[in-house]
Amino acid sequence: xxxxxxxxxxxxxxxxxxxxxxxxxxxxxxxxxxxxxxxxxxxxxxxxxxxxxxxxxxxxxxxxxxxxxxxxxxxxxxxxxxxxxxxxxxxxxxxxxxxxxxxxxxxxxxxxxxxxxxxxxxxxxxxxxxxxxxxxxxxxxxxxxxxxxxxxxxxxxxxxxxxxxxxxxxxxxxxxxxxxxxxxxxxxxxxxxxxxxxxxxxxxxxxxxxxxxxxxxxxxxxxxxxxxxxxxxxxxxxxxxxxxxxxxxxxxxxxxxxxxxxxxxxxxxxxxxxxxxxxxxxxxxxxxxxxxxxxxxxxxxxxxxxxxxxxxxxxxxxxxxxxxxxxxxxxxxxxxxxxxxxxxxxxxxxxxxxxxxxxxxxxxxxxxxxxxxxxxxxxxxxxxxxxxxxxxxxxxxxxxxxxxxxxxxxxxxxxxxxxxxxxxxxxxxxxxxxxxxxxxxxxxxxxxxxxxxxxxxxxxxxxxxxxxxxxxxxxxxxxxxxxxxxxxxxx
Amino acid sequence: xxxxxxxxxxxxxxxxxxxxxxxxxxxxxxxxxxxxxxxxxxxxxxxxxxxxxxxxxxxxxxxxxxxxxxxxxxxxxxxxxxxxxxxxxxxxxxxxxxxxxxxxxxxxxxxxxxxxxxxxxxxxxxxxxxxxxxxxxxxxxxxxxxxxxxxxxxxxxxxxxxxxxxxxxxxxxxxxxxxxxxxxxxxxxxxxxxxxxxxxxxxxxxxxxxxxxxxxxxxxxxxxxxxxxxxxxxxxxxxxxxxxxxxxxxxxxxxxxxxxxxxxxxxxxxxxxxxxxxxxxxxxxxxxxxxxxxxxxxxxxxxxxxxxxxxxxxxxxxxxxxxxxxxxxxxxxxxxxxxxxxxxxxxxxxxxxxxxxxxxxxxxxxxxxxxxxxxxxxxxxxxxxxxxxxxxxxxxxxxxxxxxxxxxxxxxxxxxxxxxxxxxxxxxxxxxxxxxxxxxxxxxxxxxxxxxxxxxxxxxxxxxxxxxxxxxxxxxxxxxxxxxxxxxxxx
Numbered sequence: 001x002x003x004x005x006x007x008x009x010x011x012x013x014x015x016x017x018x019x020x021x022x023x024x025x026x027x028x029x030x031x032x033x034x035x036x037x038x039x040x041x042x043x044x045x046x047x048x049x050x051x052x053x054x055x056x057x058x059x060x061x062x063x064x065x066x067x068x069x070x071x072x073x074x075x076x077x078x079x080x081x082x083x084x085x086x087x088x089x090x091x092x093x094x095x096x097x098x099x100x101x102x103x104x105x106x107x108x109x110x111x112x113x114x115x116x117x118x119x120x121x122x123x124x125x126x127x128x129x130x131x132x133x134x135x136x137x138x139x140x141x142x143x144x145x146x147x148x149x150x151x152x153x154x155x156x157x158x159x160x161x162x163x164x165x166x167x168x169x170x171x172x173x174x175x176x177x178x179x180x181x182x183x184x185x186x187x188x189x190x191x192x193x194x195x196x197x198x199x200x201x202x203x204x205x206x207x208x209x210x211x212x213x214x215x216x217x218x219x220x221x222x223x224x225x226x227x228x229x230x231x232x233x234x235x236x237x238x239x240x241x242x243x244x245x246x247x248x249x250x251x252x253x254x255x256x257x258x259x260x261x262x263x264x265x266x267x268x269x270x271x272x273x274x275x276x277x278x279x280x281x282x283x284x285x286x287x288x289x290x291x292x293x294x295x296x297x298x299x300x301x302x303x304x305x306x307x308x309x310x311x312x313x314x315x316x317x318x319x320x321x322x323x324x325x326x327x328x329x330x331x332x333x334x335x336x337x338x339x340x341x342x343x344x345x346x347x348x349x350x351x352x353x354x355x356x357x358x359x360x361x362x363x364x365x366x367x368x369x370x371x372x373x374x375x376x377x378x379x380x381x382x383x384x385x386x387x388x389x390x391x392x393x394x395x396x397x398x399x400x401x402x403x404x405x406x407x408x409x410x411x412x413x414x415x416x417x418x419x420x421x422x423x424x425x426x427x428x429x430x431x432x433x434x435x436x437x438x439x440x441x442x443x444x445x446x447x448x449x450x451x452x453x454x455x456x457x458x459x460x461x462x463x464x465x466x467x468x469x470x471x472x473x474x475x476x477x478x479x480x481x482x483x484x485x486x487x488x489x490x491x
Numbered sequence: 492x493x494x495x496x497x498x499x500x501x502x503x504x505x506x507x508x509x510x511x512x513x514x515x516x517x518x519x520x521x522x523x524x525x526x527x528x529x530x531x532x533x534x535x536x537x538x539x540x541x542x543x544x545x546x547x548x549x550x551x552x553x554x555x556x557x558x559x560x561x562x563x564x565x566x567x568x569x570x571x572x573x574x575x576x577x578x579x580x581x582x583x584x585x586x587x588x589x590x591x592x593x594x595x596x597x598x599x600x601x602x603x604x605x606x607x608x609x610x611x612x613x614x615x616x617x618x619x620x621x622x623x624x625x626x627x628x629x630x631x632x633x634x635x636x637x638x639x640x641x642x643x644x645x646x647x648x649x650x651x652x653x654x655x656x657x658x659x660x661x662x663x664x665x666x667x668x669x670x671x672x673x674x675x676x677x678x679x680x681x682x683x684x685x686x687x688x689x690x691x692x693x694x695x696x697x698x699x700x701x702x703x704x705x706x707x708x709x710x711x712x713x714x715x716x717x718x719x720x721x722x723x724x725x726x727x728x729x730x731x732x733x734x735x736x737x738x739x740x741x742x743x744x745x746x747x748x749x750x751x752x753x754x755x756x757x758x759x760x761x762x763x764x765x766x767x768x769x770x771x772x773x774x775x776x777x778x779x780x781x782x783x784x785x786x787x788x789x790x791x792x793x794x795x796x797x798x799x800x801x802x803x804x805x806x807x808x809x810x811x812x813x814x815x816x817x818x819x820x821x822x823x824x825x826x827x828x829x830x831x832x833x834x835x836x837x838x839x840x841x842x843x844x845x846x847x848x849x850x851x852x853x854x855x856x857x858x859x860x861x862x863x864x865x866x867x868x869x870x871x872x873x874x875x876x877x878x879x880x881x882x883x884x885x886x887x888x889x890x891x892x893x894x895x896x897x898x899x900x901x902x903x904x905x906x907x908x909x910x911x912x913x914x915x916x917x918x919x920x921x922x923x924x925x926x927x928x929x930x931x932x933x934x935x936x937x938x939x940x941x942x943x944x945x946x947x948x949x950x951x952x953x954x955x956x957x958x959x960x961x962x963x964x965x966x967x968x969x970x971x972x973x974x975x976x977x978x979x980x981x982x
Contacts, residue, residue: 391558391630400559400675407679415672422667430659438644438652470556470564 005050006059006072009043009082010128010138012036013121017114024110030097033113037090037120044082044124051079052478058130066130067191073130076482080334081127081257084341088249089120091345091457092242098451099242099352102359103154112152116246119145123254132180132266133190135258139176139222142254143169146247150239161238168221168231175218176258182211192266200268215262216278223255225319226289229312233296236308241352241361244304248311249345253337256318260333263322264486282323287417289316294424298431304361306428307347310387313421314340320414321402327483328405334479336398339386342468343395346383346461350376353450353458363431368441376450377436379458384429386465389422393469397476495544498537499553499566499621502576505534506614510607517603524591527606531584534613538580542972545573552623561683564630567623569686570975571756571825575749576620577972578832579742581958583613585951589840590733592945596847599731604641609734611638616742619749625674625684625758628750629666632714635746636662642734643727650729657726662713665720670711673704677758686753688977690760701759702769708754709773709810714747717773717810718780721803728795732843735795740802740835745828748809752824755813756976764816774814778908781807785915792853794842797919798835804912805831805878808893811905815896818977823892825973826966830877830885833958837874838920840952841867844944854923861928864943868927870956875920877959880913885962888970 016036023029051057051074059072074082093116104112122142126135147169151162184190186207187198202208217228224232232252236244263278293312300306314336321333351361353376358365370377386395399422406414449455468475509530516522544551545568555564590609594602615635622628636659644655678684680700681691692701713720727739755764764770781804788800805827812824844867846852849860861868873884880890890913897906943949962969 390633391626397559400562403672403675404679407675415675419668419672423664426663426667438655470558472559476559 002046004059005043005047006057006074006128007061009040009047009086010072010121010125012040012043013117013124017117017121020114020117021110026106026109027097029110029113030093033096033117034090034093036117037086037093040086040120040124041083041090044079044086047074048076048079048083048478051076052481067189067194070134071130071191071193072128073193074128076478076485077260077334078127078257080478080482081253081337082124084253084338085123085127085250086120088341088345089116089246091460092246092249092349094460095245095349095352095451095454095457096242098453099356100240102356103240103242104152108152112149112240115145115148115152116243118142119149119246123250126254127257130192131190132183132192132195136173136177136180139173142251143173143222146251149243149247150235152243153238153240155238157234158238158240161234165231165235168228172218172221175214175221177218179211179213179215179218182207182214186211192261195266199266203268212267212276216259219255219259219262223252223259223319224312224315226285226292226312226316229289229293229315232312233305233308236311236348237302237305241304241348241355244308245345245348245352248308248348249341252311252315253341256315256322256333256337259319260322260330260486264330265489279323279325282319283411283414286316286319286323287414287421289313290320290421291417291424294421294428297428298424300428301364302360302362303366303432304348304351304355306432307344307351310347310425310428311344313425314344314387317398317402317418317421320418321405324402324405324409324411324414326405326409327480327487328401328408330483330486331476331479332398332401332405334482335401335475338475338479339394339398339468342461342464343383343386343393346379346458346465347387349454349458349461350380350383353379353454356450356454357447363435364442366432366435367439368436369447370437372441372447373449375455376458379455379462380436381433382462382465384433386469388425388429391469392466394465396469397472495541495549495551496553498541498544499551499568502534502537502541502580502617502621503566503614505530505537506610506617509610513603513606513610520595520602523603523606524587527587527610528584530610531580531587534580534617535584538576541568542573542577545570553621558626562626562678563624564627565623566618566621566627567686568621570972571749571753572620572622574825574829574969574972575745576617578745578829579613579616579620582737582741582832582836582955585954586733586737586836589736589843589948589951590731592948592951593733593843593847594731596945596948597731599645600647601645605645605731605734608638608642609737612642612738612742616746619746623685625677625686625754628753629670629674632670632712632746632750633663633666635743636666636714639727639734639738639743642738643730645731645734646729648729654726654729658723661720661723665711665713668711669707673707673711676700676704676707686757688757688760690763691758692760692763698767701763701767705759705764705767705769705773708758709751712747712751712754714743715751715810716744716747716803716806717777718783718803718807721780721784724803725796725799728793728799732795732839732846735799736836736839736843739799740839741832744802744806745832748806748813748824748828751810752813752821752828755816756821761816761818761821764814770814770816774811774902774905777807777810777814778905780804781811781912782908782915785912785919789915789919791919792855794845794852794854794857794923795839797854798838798842801838801878801916801919802835804916805835808890808909808912811909812893812896815900815902815905817896817899819892819899820896821976822970822973823889823894823896825976826892826969827886827889829969830889830959830962833955833962834874834877834884834886837870837952837955837959838878840948840955841871841874844948844952847948848942848944857923858926859930861924864927866943866949867952868924870952871927872921872924873956873959875916875924878920879916883963884959885966886959887963888966 125138297309386393389399512526784804791797877884877886
């Protein structure tokens with residue numbers, strides 16, 4: 001049983017989805033989805049524990065050995081991501097029923113949970129598999145279900161946002177598929193370990209070069225890296241609130257994982273260092289994304305949209321870390337993947353709670369909520385402090401490592417720009433804090449505090465933000481080991 | 492862990508426990524204020540106990556948690572910190588006493604929030620005073636900025652919000668833009684953030700880098716109100732007077748200069764400081780600030796605004812003293828932290844007493860007030876003498892040491908600057924009590940009979956005015972403590 005954990009990680013939600021359909025509408029589907037997600041989380045935790053202590057797990061699907069069969073390969077990097085994705089899904093699902101009761105018609109709720117589980121299965125599949133084509137398959141599974149989830153949003157704009165995302169997402173996925181196809185032509189294998197061994201032999205060919213370019217651009221699209229980020233603010237703004245919470249904490253992280261996997265494990269290192277100045281490109285695009293998206297966030301009237309722009313900015317930080325490279329840069333990125341999942345989930349969860357009570361999340365409608373919904377508002381503030389990078393919150397830790405990495409590589413301008421990014425974050429968070437606490441309420445109708453399940457989920461996240469800002473042993477040690485392993489394993 | 496070390500925790504947590512009590516008795520004002528006073532007295536006792544242990548030569552340290560290896564929240568008591576915490580904890584209960592009279596006399600709203608934020612601010616001050624390293628200091632420096640913001644905007648008017656925005660904008664902005672990067676660079680260069688006798692930088696550190704760092708620190712610690720980043724202090728005067736008195740004449744600004752002195756002495760070290768060319772320029776900048784702020788103070792008709800600019804000027808003395816980079820200068824600075832504190836808090840108490848009793852805030856309206864409020868005006872006179880630096884008041888000693896230091900370093904220009912500023916002090920402070928007692932034109936009795944301020948406030952301002960005189964005749968404990976700044980470090 002234990003040896004089958006890598007595949008169970010994916011199969012469980014994949015089989016859970018149709019089972020959920022059979023269970024029918026109502027609370028039962030929700031409880032079932034929650035159970036499946038929580039089990040996935042437990043499996044991810046066990047996997048991480050095993051990998052951390054015993055090293056990489058390789059699992060041959062159906063007993064067919066790689067490179068003929070499909071290999072599931074769990075190392076520290078994807079075990080870490082598996083934990084983050086299944087964890088954020090579980091916490092979001094905890095609050096999901098209360099949120100969709102307001103936002104989604106009862107007859108569509110079952111579909112919602114089916115799509116959710118499929119999306120979870122897709123994301124976990126991308127992470128767990130060691131096979132390049134399998135990555136594409138799961139990418140499509142997660143993407144299609146994500147489009148469904150977004151289009152379930154309460155307003156008509158959701159359809160439009162889902163459609164835009166569908167177009168962009170499909171282009172991205174197609175690019176990745178073309179890249180994988182070209183690699184297959186040149187090497188005759190789809191297994192990532194195999195590819196890593198054979199690609200250096202063919203690295204002079206322009207075909208491999210083209211494959212590389214297609215894959216990087218395709219992933220950048222899914223990652224919402226500036227300037228390919230335009231789908232993201234729309235999708236996040238118009239999706240059902242709780243879906244945004246889940247996606248913001250997981251979807252872009254998975255795309256980032258693919259970026260790391262392909263640039264570090266699959267392709268030869270001189271590709272990103274010599275043939276294409278990818279490191280410089282990452283730094284420039286990343287920091288431009290940080291600054292421009294943060295500025296855009298300042299001018300949004302809808303807080304949900306502002307925080308969505310902030311997500312683009314945070315992706316920028318992660319890519320900057322990747323661009324700086326080395327163990328420290330990678331570690332900064334991996335830390336930020338985790339910490340950002342925590343803080344963005346907190347912010348969107350608080351917004352979901354607010355949307356649940358007042359229906360909208362515009363800045364003016366949130367005036368005076370500090371008194372009416374004190375627990376929710378305070379949760380938002382903690383998430384905001386974390387985004388800014390205030391010490392004793394998780395956000396500080398990732399900023400600290402990122403700035404250290406930038407400074408140790410003598411990129412002082414970058415240090416300055418990262419600091420400016422933090423200052424901009426103060427501005428867009430402060431606008432909300434001011435509305436919550438220091439502006440009079442538009443009307444004096446009393447409001448109830450958010451539903452208990454949402455508050456519970458929110459405060460779990462708030463606690464996580466503070467806990468991992470003080471006791472950083474777990475994320476720091478895992479990200480350090482993972483970064484070292486990646487750096488050493490570079491072909 | 493020995494008992495005295497636990498006292499460090501006790502000092503930081505006592506005000507926080509008071510917060511719980513204040514919230515619990517939110518609807519019973521008498522009990523609520525009793526909690527504040529009791530906590531103040533308890534904190535004072537704790538600090539006296541710490542002072543005794545410190546004098547016995549015990550090493551008092553407390554380690555909370557390692558955030559990242561080498562980066563910890565930890566505390567260690569040294570002479571400077573002891574001085575600062577004693578000053579703050581002596582003045583806290585006195586200010587609470589004063590606040591009870593003032594807040595009730597003025598019928599302020601939201602008094603519970605007021606006392607809560609006040610107590611949190613004191614806890615932050617304790618933590619700053621005891622901080623063992625720059626990181627701990629920075630964390631609580633930010634806490635202090637945040638928890639005093641609601642106090643500045645207490646009135647809730649548009650003007651108060653405007654003031655609050657400037658307040659937080661400058662304090663947070665400079666700390667993120669200058670202070671934090673300086674800390675990070677220090678960490679990268681020196682490998683430690685612990686305060687150490689003689690500084691932390693290795694010998695071969697470049698002068699240019701040190702210069703940049705010094706500038707970043709001096710401007711980054713904007714709480715020290717070095718021009719041109721002093722604007723927040725006059726802006727903060729919209730706060731209720733007890734806040735202006737304890738926080739913006741003692742706790743917050745002194746936290747600023749305290750941090751600065753600590754950084755200059757224990758991060759740079761006096762020897763290093765003397766070699767940095769930027770020190771001289773900053774010295775002249777601070778000197779110019781001393782005179783300019785005095786000149787601006789001369790032109791203010793609003794009493795609190797005048798006192799605010801006077802504070803900016805007096806903080807300049809402390810900065811100058813530390814930047815002179817000789818022991819006598821640092822001794823003068825440290826003594827000025829204490830003597831200016833008792834003097835300026837008295838002045839603010841008087842300003843508030845006048846406001847409550849006569850509803851007058853402009854100096855031009857105060858002529859002839861002496862006959863109606865003799866005690867207040869006599870206290871004002873004594874405190875003015877102390878700020879100017881005339882016997883028989885405490886200010887004499889600190890100015891004496893500062894002038895000695897300028898002579899010792901042959902900075903005759905600076906000596907002239909300090910003397911000129913003292914003359915200006917006379918010009919903007921003494922006319923107020925003099926005109927109050929000897930109006931140039933006979934006063935007619937107005938329709939409102941003006942009486943002395945509420946008794947609680949009067950007692951408070953008599954205590955602090957008495958302290959001004961007491962410290963002149965018995966400066967020894969103060970001086971002995973201050974002179975340990977250097978001896979204790981060399982052990």
